[in-house]
Amino acid sequence: MELASPASVSLLLLLCLCCMVLTVAWKRPYHRGQLPPGPAPLPLLGNFLQLDRKDVIKSLKKMRKRYGPVLTVYLGSRPVVVLCGYKAVKEALVDQAEQFSGRAEIPAFSKDFNGHGVVFANGDRWKQLRRFSLTTLRNFGMGKRSIEERIQEEVQCLLEELQKTKGAPFDPIFNLSRAVSNVICSIVFGNRFDYEDEKFIALNKLIFKRFRAAGLTSAQLYNTFPGILEKIPGPHHMGSKCSQEIISFISERIKMQQATVDLNDPQNFIDCFLVKMEEEKQNPATEFSLENLVMGTFNLFFAGTETISTTLRYGFLILLKYPQVQAKIHQEIDAVIGRERIPTMDDRHKMPYTDATLHEIQRFSDILPMSLPHMTTRDTWFREYLIPKGTYVYPLLNTVHFDPEEHRNPEDFIPERFLDANGCFQKQNAFMPFSAGKRVCLGESLARMELFLFFTAVLQRFVLSSPVDPSRLSLVPDVSNLGKVPPRYQLCLLRR
Numbered sequence: 001m002e003l004a005s006p007a008s009v010s011l012l013l014l015l016c017l018c019c020m021v022l023t024v025a026w027k028r029p030y031h032r033g034q035l036p037p038g039p040a041p042l043p044l045l046g047n048f049l050q051l052d053r054k055d056v057i058k059s060l061k062k063m064r065k066r067y068g069p070v071l072t073v074y075l076g077s078r079p080v081v082v083l084c085g086y087k088a089v090k091e092a093l094v095d096q097a098e099q100f101s102g103r104a105e106i107p108a109f110s111k112d113f114n115g116h117g118v119v120f121a122n123g124d125r126w127k128q129l130r131r132f133s134l135t136t137l138r139n140f141g142m143g144k145r146s147i148e149e150r151i152q153e154e155v156q157c158l159l160e161e162l163q164k165t166k167g168a169p170f171d172p173i174f175n176l177s178r179a180v181s182n183v184i185c186s187i188v189f190g191n192r193f194d195y196e197d198e199k200f201i202a203l204n205k206l207i208f209k210r211f212r213a214a215g216l217t218s219a220q221l222y223n224t225f226p227g228i229l230e231k232i233p234g235p236h237h238m239g240s241k242c243s244q245e246i247i248s249f250i251s252e253r254i255k256m257q258q259a260t261v262d263l264n265d266p267q268n269f270i271d272c273f274l275v276k277m278e279e280e281k282q283n284p285a286t287e288f289s290l291e292n293l294v295m296g297t298f299n300l301f302f303a304g305t306e307t308i309s310t311t312l313r314y315g316f317l318i319l320l321k322y323p324q325v326q327a328k329i330h331q332e333i334d335a336v337i338g339r340e341r342i343p344t345m346d347d348r349h350k351m352p353y354t355d356a357t358l359h360e361i362q363r364f365s366d367i368l369p370m371s372l373p374h375m376t377t378r379d380t381w382f383r384e385y386l387i388p389k390g391t392y393v394y395p396l397l398n399t400v401h402f403d404p405e406e407h408r409n410p411e412d413f414i415p416e417r418f419l420d421a422n423g424c425f426q427k428q429n430a431f432m433p434f435s436a437g438k439r440v441c442l443g444e445s446l447a448r449m450e451l452f453l454f455f456t457a458v459l460q461r462f463v464l465s466s467p468v469d470p471s472r473l474s475l476v477p478d479v480s481n482l483g484k485v486p487p488r489y490q491l492c493l494l495r496r
């Protein structure tokens with residue numbers, strides 16, 4: 001019998017090795033607890049080929065039809081538990097709040113944070129930063145009168161700016177983002193910026209670009225294969241470049257404030273953090289570090305700008321599409337506020353139709369359709385599944401907002417769903433634009449205040465119209481993955 005050549009033995013060994021590696025890679029995920037069902041993953045690729053990178057949510061919703069409202073999908077070799085519909089999301093985020101309160105990475109976005117700042121922190125760091133941020137925002141008037149006045153001042157500046165358009169069509173994107181951004185700037189940095197300030201304009205463009213980039217196909221690719229894509233040049237690095245520019249702006253501001261702060265009389269969020277850093281400087285395990293200050297400021301600044309301005313922009317587009325809704329809001333404004341004085345928060349509970357419309361805008365625009373990704377903080381029994389500690393969890397808020405078991409004709413824009421038979425405002429369970437549970441949006445009350453004051457003030461002053469026929473306006477988002485971005489459009493404002 002002829003002996004095998006060394007080359008063929010090596011080839012055979014190599015083949016055996018490949019088979020072993022593939023078998024291990026193939027089998028490994030199934031040993032991770034008793035995860036919910038889902039499509040069979042390919043070794044290393046996971047379910048990559050089954051996910052539409054342009055619309056991940058659509059693919060997940062398709063899988064839900066087959067596997068049920070709690071399913072597992074593999075991003076590369078990482079299992080992600082996906083929660084669909086109001087019941088599953090509420091059971092996890094609210095009823096088992098502690099277990100689902102961890103934050104997962106979104107590599108294309110979180111890599112620049114390295115676990116610093118409240119949004120991407122976990123464990124004790126997150127608890128300390130969240131408590132500090134909430135208290136400090138509250139002390140600077142969030143939910144109090146002073147911040148209401150601050151927003152009203154900014155509303156006046158915005159109205160003056162909008163007045164300058166004199167009825168000509170314009171894209172409202174940066175007018176809105178600069179006004180909204182100024183509110184959070186005054187809380188975080190202690191000052192607003194002139195709308196013509198070049199750095200401020202550039203910063204707002206960067207924030208928009210950063211938000212949009214997080215939803216692009218290239219970011220989804222990066223999120224699935226971060227190790228490989230980090231080493232390859234390409235468009236997936238664009239978002240990170242924007243983040244780096246925003247970080248350097250914030251670092252510069254912090255340096256300036258460090259030089260001038262009066263630790264006995266802090267004036268804004270950054271000052272308060274600097275006081276805390278000083279108090280804890282002997283504590284080697286302190287979380288009040290420069291990294292957490294820079295990233296925490298970035299979190300507030302970014303979250304406080306893009307979310308609210310995107311919602312307003314979507315809201316105004318929806319009103320262009322449905323002029324009858326706009327007419328009803330005009331009527332309510334005239335009846336409750338009149339045309340002279342500026343809107344206040346006390347007006348809201350007397351304006352159920354406007355309140356209902358704002359809720360419907362938030363439900364329908366659904367700007368963070370997957371919320372931010374969560375992670376289990378311990379091995380967790382959920383329904384009949386055992387989800388191991390550290391498993392990523394996507395609560396699909398989109399499936400809460402468009403849950404047919406909770407909302408009649410969820411695809412339609414119907415403000416009346418938030419009104420009872422007497423025309424009074426009526427809450428809906430399946431309304432979670434700020435998410436729910438322990439990670440619920442930290443800026444919710446500030447956001448709700450800004451949405452109401454900016455929205456009603458613009459409508460009190462102007463009639464919104466579109467240079468194209470409403471029937472030709474599309475409400476389909478331009479990008480819909482991590483964030484939803486409404487299509488660009490032209491707006492005409494006619495003084496009332």
Ligand code: HEM
Binds near residue numbers: 103299435442446
């Ligand atoms: C319309 C406006 C807004 C919407 C729709 C919104 C929505 C959200 C959502 C869905 C989350 C994820 C919650 C989760 O992990 O389950 C979140 C987190 C967060 N939001 Fe907002 N947000 C808005 C405005 C704001 C504002 C104005 C601020 C800042 C003052 C802010 C600061 C934050 C922070 C810091 C977190 C992270 C909380 C944590 O991880 O503990 N947001 N927001």
